[in-house]
Amino acid sequence: MASAYEPVIGLEIHVQLQTRTKMFCGCELEFGAEPNTHTCPVCLGHPGTLPVTNEQAVEFGIQVALALGCEVAPHSIFHRKNYFYPDLPKGYQISQFDIPLGSAGSLGEVRIHRVHLEEDAAKLTHTGGSGRIHGSGASLVDYNRGGTPLVEIVTEPDIRDAATAREWLTLLRTTIRQLGVSDVNMEEGSLRCDANISIRPAGTETLGTKTELKNMNSFRFIERGIEAEIERQRGIVESGGEVDQATMHFDPASGSLTLLRSKEFAHDYRYFPEPDLVPLVVGPERIEATRAGLPELPAAKRDRYESEVGLNPDAAAQLAFDTELGEFFEQAAEQAEQADAKAVANWVTGELVRYSRESDFEHPARTEASVAAVASLADLVEEKTINRKVGREILARLVSEGGDPAAIVEAEGLGALAGGDGALEAAVDAAIAAEPEAADKVRAGEMKAIGALVGAVMRETQGRADGGEVTRLLREKLGG
Amino acid sequence: MSGMVELSAHEAAAAISAGDLDSGEYLDTYRAAAEGDQLNAYLCPIDDEPAAPPDGPLAGMPVAIKDIFCMEGVPTTAASRILEGYRPPYTATAVERLQQAGAVPLGKTNMDEFAMGSSNENSGYGPALNPWDRSRVPGGSSGGSAAAVAGGLAPWAIGTDTGGSIRQPAALCGIVGLKPTYGSISRYGMIAFASSLDQCGPLTTSVRDAAQLLAVMQGPDPRDSTCTGIEAGVEVPEPGASLEGLRLGIPKELAGEVEGMEAGVRDVFERNIALCEELGAEVAETELPHAAHGISAYYVLAPAEASANLARYDGVRFGTRSPEPADLTEMYEQTRAAGFGAEVKRRIMLGTYALSSGYYDAYYGQAQKVRTLIARDFDRAFADFDLLLTPTSPTVAFELGARAADPLAMYMSDYCTVPMSLAGIPAISIPSGMAAPAGGGPELPVGLQICGPAYSETRLLAAAQALEEALTFDRAPALGAGS
Numbered sequence: 001m002a003s004a005y006e007p008v009i010g011l012e013i014h015v016q017l018q019t020r021t022k023m024f025c026g027c028e029l030e031f032g033a034e035p036n037t038h039t040c041p042v043c044l045g046h047p048g049t050l051p052v053t054n055e056q057a058v059e060f061g062i063q064v065a066l067a068l069g070c071e072v073a074p075h076s077i078f079h080r081k082n083y084f085y086p087d088l089p090k091g092y093q094i095s096q097f098d099i100p101l102g103s104a105g106s107l108g109e110v111r112i113h114r115v116h117l118e119e120d121a122a123k124l125t126h127t128g129g130s131g132r133i134h135g136s137g138a139s140l141v142d143y144n145r146g147g148t149p150l151v152e153i154v155t156e157p158d159i160r161d162a163a164t165a166r167e168w169l170t171l172l173r174t175t176i177r178q179l180g181v182s183d184v185n186m187e188e189g190s191l192r193c194d195a196n197i198s199i200r201p202a203g204t205e206t207l208g209t210k211t212e213l214k215n216m217n218s219f220r221f222i223e224r225g226i227e228a229e230i231e232r233q234r235g236i237v238e239s240g241g242e243v244d245q246a247t248m249h250f251d252p253a254s255g256s257l258t259l260l261r262s263k264e265f266a267h268d269y270r271y272f273p274e275p276d277l278v279p280l281v282v283g284p285e286r287i288e289a290t291r292a293g294l295p296e297l298p299a300a301k302r303d304r305y306e307s308e309v310g311l312n313p314d315a316a317a318q319l320a321f322d323t324e325l326g327e328f329f330e331q332a333a334e335q336a337e338q339a340d341a342k343a344v345a346n347w348v349t350g351e352l353v354r355y356s357r358e359s360d361f362e363h364p365a366r367t368e369a370s371v372a373a374v375a376s377l378a379d380l381v382e383e384k385t386i387n388r389k390v391g392r393e394i395l396a397r398l399v400s401e402g403g404d405p406a407a408i409v410e411a412e413g414l415g416a417l418a419g420g421d422g423a424l425e426a427a428v429d430a431a432i433a434a435e436p437e438a439a440d441k442v443r444a445g446e447m448k449a450i451g452a453l454v455g456a457v458m459r460e461t462q463g464r465a466d467g468g469e470v471t472r473l474l475r476e477k478l479g480g
Numbered sequence: 481m482s483g484m485v486e487l488s489a490h491e492a493a494a495a496i497s498a499g500d501l502d503s504g505e506y507l508d509t510y511r512a513a514a515e516g517d518q519l520n521a522y523l524c525p526i527d528d529e530p531a532a533p534p535d536g537p538l539a540g541m542p543v544a545i546k547d548i549f550c551m552e553g554v555p556t557t558a559a560s561r562i563l564e565g566y567r568p569p570y571t572a573t574a575v576e577r578l579q580q581a582g583a584v585p586l587g588k589t590n591m592d593e594f595a596m597g598s599s600n601e602n603s604g605y606g607p608a609l610n611p612w613d614r615s616r617v618p619g620g621s622s623g624g625s626a627a628a629v630a631g632g633l634a635p636w637a638i639g640t641d642t643g644g645s646i647r648q649p650a651a652l653c654g655i656v657g658l659k660p661t662y663g664s665i666s667r668y669g670m671i672a673f674a675s676s677l678d679q680c681g682p683l684t685t686s687v688r689d690a691a692q693l694l695a696v697m698q699g700p701d702p703r704d705s706t707c708t709g710i711e712a713g714v715e716v717p718e719p720g721a722s723l724e725g726l727r728l729g730i731p732k733e734l735a736g737e738v739e740g741m742e743a744g745v746r747d748v749f750e751r752n753i754a755l756c757e758e759l760g761a762e763v764a765e766t767e768l769p770h771a772a773h774g775i776s777a778y779y780v781l782a783p784a785e786a787s788a789n790l791a792r793y794d795g796v797r798f799g800t801r802s803p804e805p806a807d808l809t810e811m812y813e814q815t816r817a818a819g820f821g822a823e824v825k826r827r828i829m830l831g832t833y834a835l836s837s838g839y840y841d842a843y844y845g846q847a848q849k850v851r852t853l854i855a856r857d858f859d860r861a862f863a864d865f866d867l868l869l870t871p872t873s874p875t876v877a878f879e880l881g882a883r884a885a886d887p888l889a890m891y892m893s894d895y896c897t898v899p900m901s902l903a904g905i906p907a908i909s910i911p912s913g914m915a916a917p918a919g920g921g922p923e924l925p926v927g928l929q930i931c932g933p934a935y936s937e938t939r940l941l942a943a944a945q946a947l948e949e950a951l952t953f954d955r956a957p958a959l960g961a962g963s
Contacts, residue, residue: 041570045792047563047671048550048572050704080788082835084812091791139808141796270835272844275676275785278705 005237006202007230008210009165009195010113010157013172014150015182016120016190017060022147023119024051024094031188035142043147045089050276053078057117057149058101058280060181062290064151065102065115067175067297072287076101078117078274083267086141087121094119095152097271101280107175108299110168111156117280122146151181157196157207162226166219169193174298174321186218195226198243199233208233212247214260225250228257301326309341315349325353328365332375339378347378351392355399368402369395377405387466390414414464424457424465428473431456442478450474488686489635490716493541503540507584510542513633514587519609519618521628523547524555525587536582538696544634546625547588548595549575549680550669554585558671559603560593562819563799572669573704574638574680574697581696586634590624593821594790595645595673597621598893601884602823609880610653612924612957616877619649619893625683626653630957636684636693640670642677643778644872644897647909650683651872651927654911654957656944657683658690659897661934662904663708665694666701672789674782675706677901687910687944691716694937715938717945724760726943729865731768734896741874744915748926749871752912755950756869766865768857773850774899775891780834780847781902786824787831793819826887855903862933867943870896872909872927876917900931907931908944911953925953 021028025042042049065072079097095118102115123145128137153172159165173184173191184191193216198208213229216222228250233243247261296304298320305316319326329348333341348364352374356364377398381391386409394405394414409415431453432439441449450471457470487495495501507530514525524547530540545551548558550568557563575585592602600623601607608624610616611631618627622639626649629637639646641659650657658681665680672678682693691714699709730736730753736746757763795801795815802814820828834843861868874895883890900907912928928947932940 041568044797046550046568046570046798047556047558047566047792048548048568048667048669049570050668050706052703052705082788082791084791084794086794086796086808089792089797090788091794092788268837270787270832270837270840272784272788272835272840275674276672276704276706 004202005199005234006204007160007162007226008157008198008200008207009159009161009226011153011155011159011165011169012194012196013153013155013169014120014192015064015153015176015184017057017149017151018180018182018190019054019056019060019149021054021056023054023057023117023149024147027147029148030144031190033144035140035144038144039146043089044143045091051094051274053277053280054149058282059290060149060179061101061115061117061151062282062287063179063181063294064153064176065105066287066291067179067294068102068105068107068112068115068153070102070105070112070115072102072282073099073280074282074284075099076116076280076282078277078280079271080274082270085121086139087124087146089122089143089146093121094274094277101282108168108171110158113154113156115151115153118150118152120145120148120150157198162223162230165195165226166223169219169222171298171317171321174323177323178295178297180295189217192217193222195222195229197226197229197233199230199237209243209245211243211245213257214247214249216250217252221250221252224252224255225257228255232257298323305345309345311342311345311349315345318349318353319345324363324365325349328371328374331371332378335372335375336378336382339375339382343382344375344378347374347391347395351395352399355396359400361399367399369398370402373398373403373405380405380409384466384469385409385415387464389463424461424469425473427457427460427465428453428470428477430460432474432477439478442474489541489684489689490686490692492635493538493692496540497537507540507542507586510586510634514544514628517628517633519611519614519627519631519633520606521589521608521618521624521631521633522587523557523559523590523605523624526551526554526585530584536580537692538578539582541583542586542635543578543583543693544586544589544625544628544637545575546591546622546637546639548591548640548671549588549638550671551575551585551588554588556588556671557604558594559591559605560793560819560821560824561604561800562793562816564604566799568669570669573666573701574670576669577697577699578638578693583696587628589622589628589634589637589639591639592621592623592645593824594671594786595621595640595642595678596786596823596827598644598648598890599878599880599883600624600627600649601880602821604821607880610877610924612654612877613922616879616924617652619652619873619877621645621649622657622683623649626650626655626657629653629683629685630655632956636682636689638680638693638697639683640673640678640680641897641901642673642679642782643901644894646681646683647897647907647927647929648873648893650909651911651925651929652877654925654927654953655683655685656687656690656908656910656948657681657927658694658908658941659900659906660694660698660937661710661906662901663706664698664710664906664935664937666699666704666707668701668703668707672785674785675789676785677778677782679901687908687941687948688716690908691937691941694941710935710937712935712938714941717938717942719945719949721942721946721949722760723756723943723946726761726867727865728756728761728763729766729861729868730763731766731771731861731868731870733768733771734870734899737772738871738874738895740892741871742876742915742918744917744923745871745873745875745926748913748915749928752928752947752951753869756947759946759950763869764865766861766868768854768861768899770850770853770857771899774854774902775895777847777850777854778894778898778902779830779891780843781851783827783831784834784844784847785831787828787835790820790824790828795819823887851902854899858899858903858905858931858933867930867932867936867940870929870931872896872929876915876924876926878917896929900929905931905934906937906940908940910944910948910951912947912951913953
């Protein structure tokens with residue numbers, strides 16, 4: 001009875017902004033630097049220090065908010081979120097609370113609840129134990145990361161399954177990457193995602209009790225973690241129990257979920273307005289100037305690929321949401337002289353992706369096949385120098401070995417036998433002679449029989465003949 | 481030599497600039513005085529060789545610094561045990577500006593721990609004493625700065641005022657104390673108590689001294705986004721300033737109606753008002769209907785901000801740390817239990833409670849509304865009056881220990897000064913007479929508080945100067961403070 005319950009999923013995403021300096025001080029940001037080399041009295045929380053808001057981070061925040069279709073608050077403020085932890089030097093995080101920078105947006109099918117700015121915590125490493133603070137021998141703090149500007153994006157609970165969550169997060173990542181405000185890398189932690197998950201009887205509207213799932217540091221783990229949590233909740237409810245509000249930790253190694261915090265131990269963050277900062281005032285001119293400067297974003301690009309290039313929704317999304325692949329496609333389409341953009345897109349989203357996976361390449365845009373080679377291949381097929389089948393074989397070779405498709409065709413004599421070529425006509429005649437029964441049927445108007453004749457021609461020509469041309473010749477000769 | 485300390489600081493600065501006074505000799509005199517401190521006014525002397533005196537307006541002038549200001553490499557504790565041994569890696573903007581003007585820090589002065597208190601008894605290092613009567617408090621929290629200046633241990637000093645912490649000790653020690661408009665002087669490097677209220681200011685023996693220190697320290701600072709400076713600048717008042725034609729208001733809630741105001745203080749205040757009229761001012765009663773709620777609002781807002789501001793003292797990065805904690809929570813608990821004094825703990829708990837989920841609206845939210853109403857009260861009053869006058873403190877200096885057991889009685893010390901802090905407006909206390917304490921005994925100084933609209937410092941100082949001249953207050957306590 002798995003379908004009796006409907007999962008309801010909302011995501012909370014943290015994105016580190018790629019500003020030159022930290023959110024509230026002048027320390028430079030550098031991933032992977034020697035620990036505690038990018039610190040100052042302000043980001044170490046020394047007595048008497050004060051934060052000063054990084055203007056670039058505000059600009060990036062506005063860009064993200066606009067890219068996600070949010071309304072930008074003309075006047076937003078920072079709050080202090082209070083809790084004790086060694087990764088939080090001041091004992092509070094400066095964040096936004098009741099008036100976020102952006103609100104009420106959407107990306108694809110998912111509504112955006114809010115977009116706000118805050119500062120990142122420092123990085124903790126627990127040694128000599130499980131890697132978590134309890135039972136560790138010592139805890140080391142690297143304050144380089146502390147104070148990195150973050151934009152937090154909170155969705156409405158509009159997602160209904162784990163695969164969609166993963167797919168949507170891909171769209172979000174591409175969108176932010178397109179803006180150039182972050183490298184949105186999950187492994188390095190510049191993109192982090194928590195999920196709020198609940199289930200409810202299918203067809204009902206009331207939200208069930210949610211749990212928060214943390215620590216999913218790859219796209220695969222997000223999907224697996226959410227699936228595991230949905231299953232856990234379903235198990236509880238189906239055995240007559242009730243889901244308790246809690247924060248869960250997903251362990252990617254074992255795929256298991258452990259309880260991080262139950263409701264009784266939920267933090268009271270005692271938010272109050274940050275008195276050390278003045279309100280963020282963003283005027284309408286600034287909003288319009290930022291909006292005008294935004295690049296074409298994936299959702300718009302997908303729509304354009306569908307309406308202008310004529311791609312199906314999946315292919316359009318594939319190219320629009322994978323910036324690198326999209327870029328590969330755009331360049332190849334530009335270089336192709338005969339093939340149109342749709343034909344090139346079909347080669348890229350179809351065979352190029354499939355062969356790159358089969359050959360275990362990390363990314364279809366990073367195989368041995370160059371943009372020029374793929375463009376040229378599409379042209380060769382389009383101008384019927386080779387047929388599609390040969391085209392596929394050549395592309396498979398390009399992916400693993402590289403090279404110039406025209407040279408391969410030339411060197412191996414793979415060129416299609418075209419209509420003006422006596423060889424093709426001879427092959428057609430030979431096929432008619434070899435399959436007289438089929439030829440008779442075609443003469444009698446039974447066109448289904450033509451397949452056997454085409455097959456014979458193809459065998460004869462080792463697949464180099466153009467199928468359309470062969471059919472045309474057969475019909476010409478047999479009067480079908 | 482003894483004539484030297486009879487000069488007010490700006491007179492000494494002028495004499496040094498004119499070559500009539502040797503700056504080295506002047507500095508040595510005050511260093512010796514600070515060395516012989518019997519008032520526990522100083523927590524830590526600074527005897528670094530001063531940099532070659534530049535051509536600044538304060539060239540060679542020693543100045544005492546409240547221990548709440550960070551100075552690179554100089555022990556800075558905010559009079560808390562939790563910061564024992566802490567040497568900041570940077571210097572506060574206010575101190576930096578004094579140094580750039582040529583001033584020489586003389587020492588770090590005693591205070592109530594983290595500026596929380598009105599008697600200096602909350603210092604983690606013992607109370608500073610009132611130079612007029614060493615059995616009495618100098619007021620607080622800038623009690624060390626006030627005692628040092630009144631006791632001749634420093635020509636002038638800087639302090640901080642959150643709800644009266646400059647004005648009240650200035651009144652109790654018979655000196656001038658100025659809290660400028662919020663945002664006039666950078667808070668960068670000033671250890672935070674309540675960020676939306678804290679403001680640096682001078683404690684001096686004359687109004688002109690206060691004006692001069694303010695002029696040097698004020699101005700925008702890129703490191704403090706709440707600091708705008710006083711755009712129109714600050715004019716140091718010339719002798720011979722006049723009150724002629726000034727409209728002065730007496731808010732009844734902070735004058736006649738103050739509960740627990742000593743008769744002697746009331747008498748002095750009435751004589752002060754009469755003097756203002758003699759000097760040509762138009763004086764009339766006015767009202768600040770919400771001012772009576774100032775203390776209640778203040779003791780919600782200030783502790784709320786303090787509960788967050790003091791979270792950083794966790795033993796992780798600086799200050800003291802519990803030696804053998806079993807785990808992280810124990811480290812926090814033991815470090816903070818041992819490091820903070822009782823009043824600081826009380827306020828952290830008050831503030832934590834006021835911000836807690838379910839209580840926020842009833843306490844913090846309500847207090848913010850009161851704050852807004854008080855600010856509006858002042859706006860209305862300043863539509864009719866140029867400046868307002870009140871007694872600075874309802875009482876003269878009280879005996880050590882007299883209010884230590886009763887926090888509420890102690891909090892009432894700031895009854896007349898807190899509303900101006902909540903409104904962010906400038907206020908100055910000048911010595912305005914002597915009065916016997918309620919329980920009898922020798923007379924002690926009484927302060928007169930004058931406040932004006934935001935950024936009206938030049939007008940405020942000119943009026944204070946006129947009154948100072950007319951009052952001819954004898955500023956020296958009878959007892960010597962040094963050995």
